[in-house]
Amino acid sequence: MKNMLKGLGAALCVALPILAQAPADAATPAGAGAADQALVQRGAYLAQLGDCAACHTAPKGKPFAGGLPMNTPMGRIYVTNITPDAQTGIGGYTEADFARALREGVAKDGHNLYPAMPYPSYAKVNDDDVKALYAFFMHGVAPVQQANRESDIKWPLNMRWPLMFWNMAFLQKGAYRDKPGKDVAWNRGAYLVQGLGHCGSCHTPRGVAFQESALDESGSAFVSGALLDGWFASNLTGEHNSGLGRWSDEDLRTFLKTGANRHASAFGAMTSVINNSTQALSDQDIAAMSAYLKSLPPVGGNGAPAYTYDPQATKVSLDRPANDAGARVYTAYCMHCHGVDGRGFAPMLAPLAGNPNVLAKDASSLINVTLNGTGDLVINGVPSPFPMPGFAAVLDDKQIADVLSFVRAGWNNGAPAVGAAEVAKLRQSTQAGR
Template sequence: MKKMLKGLGAALCVALPFIAQAPADAATASATGAADQTLVQRGAYLAQLGDCAACHTAPKGKPFAGGLPMNTPMGRIYVTNITPDARTGIGGYTEADFARALREGVAKDGHNLYPAMPYPSYAKVDDDDVKALYAFFMHGVAPVQQANRESDIKWPLNMRWPLMFWNMAFLEKGAYRDKSGKDVAWNRGAYLVQGLGHCGSCHTPRGVAFQESALDESGSAFLSGALLDGWFASNLTGEHNTGLGRWSDEDLRTFLKTGANRHASAFGAMTSVINNSTQAMSDQDVAAVSTYLKSLPPVGGTGAAAYTYDPQATKVSLDRPANDAGARVYTAYCMHCHGVDGHGFAPMLAPLAGNPNVLAKDASSLINVTLNGTGDLVIDGVPSPFPMPGFAAVLDDQQIADVLSFVRAGWNNGAPAVGAAEVAKLRQSTQAGR
């Protein structure tokens, strides 16, 4: 079941920098000129909030022309062309067709979309925002004639009609409605997090049918962290150790705008989300998202006592010569960036002491980032000078297990050790095809 979820979720949070492209030819420019430019521009902003390029633009491909492959245990599927090309894209969609696909996961011809498209979240998008998004995709995106590819999934697994029953069971229709007793900022934040931001698609655990276990704060599992495509998407509740409990409102706003703060740095798919979605958010929307997330009560975590920093035992183990295998690897490869004290040089170089990703019970993210490194955070067009390098070609499975076990025990982190078999498994799944 988890393998299926990983495959279906692979393209949920990965983003590419193509949202606000200008029309590419005279015909598109003419059509744009005839449209309400204010509405088109608003739709462009909403498309950034929704991170629409995540699935619909392939690497080095044209904006929103599709073709991005997604691997699932059943076979490979290819995302679709959503440019306004009349033959191969959505140029023939009415606004009602567009709204149905966005919010109900049903294409114009009636076939069901795979729930890798986060339509259970987009179901909460209101009519005004749907109208603006439609205006953007019809008049603010260049049409690209690129035929959609059939999936590689073999019959009978490629039949989509069973998704009708999945929708009946798990799709909650209806736009977000403001909660009484909550202020404007809280409700705006809830609308963005639950709807266009579709944060739960990655950060909420899935059930046996791959459905999100909760779609809003009324469910105890909502945003409590989840394993997805070789990464553990962090706990976003107020949990003290592995969540946002120690983050101030300013910490969270800084992270959303820059991808790094005094507690942690973005990695994996979140790097692209920062690059192409959250850094473009208005200050008002960033504040609203922070207000909502900071209101969530603590859920999940490891049950450990509240983290407090203690460097002494770790400092002793790092004294030259380092006195265990993990400390020796850390001294050779990690200490120059993350420090003897584990504080790193935040926000440019992530701290390890008390980092929520280090404290998490699931070590997948730590293993993955050690093997494969991180992509560049690019803020206002300037790449981060110190991305995390990958060590897959430098360190073997046991060495990575040793150093991560050392880090998870160090500075009073108190997290479980990592085994070489865990590293080997993730190495195989993430290195395949490289």
């Protein structure tokens, strides 16, 4: 969802949270006495639900102190310090200041935030939850004096005043309201998915001005899958091949709690979501999110029938790997983890047969994870024993294209082939600066 954006649209790239820098002369926060610990604890839970730590904590950095770099087509931006430090963080923010930044994308000093901060989603957060989040960030987070770093974006693209007009066009103000005719679990799930969970920020396609094409289920494009910084955020609708149509409610709840199930394993940015957010959610909230997502009608399919497993043609190819370049690579590098039958050893080693990420029309995630591997899933403090390694230094562009084409065709997957040029493009963009 980048590369073709120019001007204002380009300035809006990246779909992950970032709060603004507080002015250097920020005052002591309002109500800085003893906080209601129950409120602080609730705010801590909500901050996990919003996955705030994933973006506002740099690798090996102090919690919420910022500094994490994010790439955009115009240059690099750096997430900011949202600890209660009065000079470099948000210690001078009142609850009203905090609510305005969270839900309207306007900082204490009046400047507009980039929609890298998903305030179009956070606009739906209700007042009680805003109050709890404010209590947590003011009284449950240790202040860190760490100055914010200016972005690398050059003038005039670094100007923020055009964002006022973007907000006029695309920001829908107002907290979520329960939908009549839907039960309590569905409405809770809708509130979490659309609001603090901000699932649409990554999983919904973007328009020409980089706005989300839909903010809830009333728009057919909502969470139907989108390209995000070299990864394809999966289709979360009921589409039966690349979406959740073949997943049971239990499958989805298991994935949100552990990052893996019989269909797929988390990788890329979703690893961070599982590690920092969804595994910590209550069973009730996980069930609500699953109920809502499983209610979404199918969108984005190519008209193909629902996937059915058929190993015969692939088995013949693997029996004689010299006849197929992709099969040769698979036999040498992939088969021991993902199996001759393509079914892997779920949930520890992901299946490739029928995997929604394999069946997706956009192969970016497959290319990216093959080149660069993925970070560890860490569930209850225990890292996954078999993370996907990167093969950028081992396999050339053609070999990766060959093996992914083999996988996408194998076991009746029936997905389009991958070209070496696609691999080369992602290699260049993801390996830069490594």
